[in-house]
Amino acid sequence: MDPRSEVLLRQAELFAGNVLLAGLPADDLLGRLPEAHGWSWHAGEQAQLEARFPGRSRFGTAPDAEDFTAAVLFLPKSRELTDYLLQALACRLPGRELFLVGEKRAGIESASKQLAAFGKPRKLDSARHCQLWQVTVEQVPAQPVLETLGQHFSLELEDGPLQVISLPGVFSHGRLDRGTALLLQHLDRLPSGHLLDFGCGAGVLGAVLKRRYPASQVSLLDVDAFAIASSRLTLAANGLQAEVLAGDGIHAAPSGLAAILSNPPFHQGVHTSYAATEQLLREAASHLQGRGEIRLVANNFLQYAPLIEKHLGPCRTLAAADGFHVYRAVRP
Structure with missing residues (x-):
């Protein structure tokens, strides 16, 4: 099990509903959170998830149209990509919760500051060399248009x-x-x-x-x-x-x-x-x-x-x- 998934499962009650797991690893997390679904932009991980959990994860550059009660972003490497992904999720979550999880060596402490654009972030957990952060989306951003972010x-x-x-x-x-x-x-x-x-x-x-x-x-x-x-x-x-x-x-x-x-x-x-x-x-x-x-x-x-x-x-x-x-x- 990916250590980031282990951190989520320490507080599994927070993710019991129709939660979107964005950038999720290809482990057993969807099996442990049976109402959750995934969004992946890595074709290999998506193929593994589809084989194990058919129809519960999709591949692409934007979340699907289905409504979700909360979302978790697994921190990517790029700060610019993190900005886009957080906005793409937060614009769909007015008044609801957005979580950010990542490894310390990947810069989760610094990345958590990006949550402040939507509300007041708070750290929920620190374990397995990872951290879990949460924000209630009070400042709802406009839906980002990916093509306009291209350099x-x-x-x-x-x-x-x-x-x-x-x-x-x-x-x-x-x-x-x-x-x-x-x-x-x-x-x-x-x-x-x-x-x-x-x-x-x-x-x-x-x-x-x-x-x-x-x-x-x-x-x-x-x-x-x-x-x-x-x-x-x-x-x-x-x-x-x-x-x-x-x-x-x-x-x-x-x-x-x-x-x-x-x-x-x-x-x-x-x-x-x-x-x-x-x-x-x-x-x-x-x-x-x-x-x-x-x-x-x-x-x-x-x-x-x-x-x-x-x-x-x-x-x-x-x-x-x-x-x-x-x-x-x-x-x-």
């Missing part, structure tokens, strides 16, 4: 400017990260066919691929609902059409790909995780056509070359700069 920036590329729209909580929010910038310089001579942007974030790489290779089918894949929404906005801002997929890992990708391009994630919340990239490298060959290739960028300290060699064959370093390597391998 817009333009990338000056060889074939013209690219407009990017980044939503709160998305990787490298509001700017181009150095790894992607390096990878963008090494997208020449890709094989013809279906191209995949794995871990698409705000859709920069996928949009560049579709513009540079307009005859190719391009798919963008991410685990996060806010990244999916960002990618769709970025594509639309540039008059481009591509398939955008929500899924947890490479198993959610199409097969028969000509190339997989990625600046793969290695952070999840406050924890560091390499699982998605390691799974990508283990299983990429099964999604690539013959002579299909993978190109990815990674921090120098991430030892991915041996994994690429093991599962795909000879690995070539296309570039090494600014603390990153760009790797290329071709499926036999």
Whole structure:
């Protein structure tokens, strides 16, 4: 059981009704709170919740239309995303209770101050290295419009400017990260066919691929609902059409790909995780056509070359700069 869920269950009587659990972990919490339902923006956790508790959690960037008696927000990593989520919940809870739970090392003490916009926050519990806070919503905010919260920036590329729209909580929010910038310089001579942007974030790489290779089918894949929404906005801002997929890992990708391009994630919340990239490298060959290739960028300290060699064959370093390597391998 996630320690944040354990803290809630210490005072389970507070959550006995039709409570919305926003950003809930994929544990047994819904089983212990049979009237509650969930809202998840992580495709992998949503899939696990749906398998165990069919119909009791939904995936997306906003809560569903169903009324709820109270809501609990499991603190996300991003302060900007926390602001949006709290407003999206508080606008539906006039005079009712909004709870915030999170780990101390994730900044729950600081984040609790964001509750003051709606009323007087109070700490209910501190245990399992977590805290639980509550506020009665007295100042009801307007319903936030997610699209208006996007940060817009333009990338000056060889074939013209690219407009990017980044939503709160998305990787490298509001700017181009150095790894992607390096990878963008090494997208020449890709094989013809279906191209995949794995871990698409705000859709920069996928949009560049579709513009540079307009005859190719391009798919963008991410685990996060806010990244999916960002990618769709970025594509639309540039008059481009591509398939955008929500899924947890490479198993959610199409097969028969000509190339997989990625600046793969290695952070999840406050924890560091390499699982998605390691799974990508283990299983990429099964999604690539013959002579299909993978190109990815990674921090120098991430030892991915041996994994690429093991599962795909000879690995070539296309570039090494600014603390990153760009790797290329071709499926036999």
